[in-house]
Amino acid sequence: MLAAGGVIATSAQSAPDAKQQAQLRRLFPAATAFSPKGGDPPHYKAFLSDPKSGLQTLLGLAFWTTELDPLERGYDGPIKILVGMDSKGILTGVIVTEHHEPYGDFSIDRAEFAAQFKGKNIRDPFKVGSDIDAVSRATISVTSSSRAIRNSARRVARQLLTPEAAK
Secondary structure, three states: OHHHHHHHHHHHHOOOOHHHHHHHHHHOOOOOEEOOOEOOOOEEEEEEEOOOOOOEEEEEEEEEHHHOOOOOEEOOEEOEEEEEEEOOOEEEEEEEEEOOOOOHHHOOOOHHHHHOOOOOEOOOOOOEOOOEOOOOOOHHHHHHHHHHHHHHHHHHHHHHOOHHHHO
């Protein structure tokens, strides 16, 4: 009986809390449900439920860049970014939730930084100054964040999506 209680407590801990739910909804506004975080690499699943049949269709996956190896670091440590990706390897958005960068107020904190990733294919180069906008005096933060988003999305795609999406 205690073992069963331990399993219930463990899975309840990985269920998204209200703040996490709101962040996941920003990445997947059409989603009707989200799975608890789990798997390897750790991720959430976003689902769309059919109101008539009750069947759920996978819309995509969300994951934290800081929970994947190798861990990318910014100028002053890891930058925690929640990434959403559909089942075809297209990013649905990114949310920078935590960092300790000296240039944050005008670099990766700005809505424009996150907006440029929405609709980006994981096969894109993610090269600062080319397909990613550079920010003067914040090169390390922008480059590290872009690399973390690219590398984590590609890793999740290779391990969790269909072979066509992961190519």
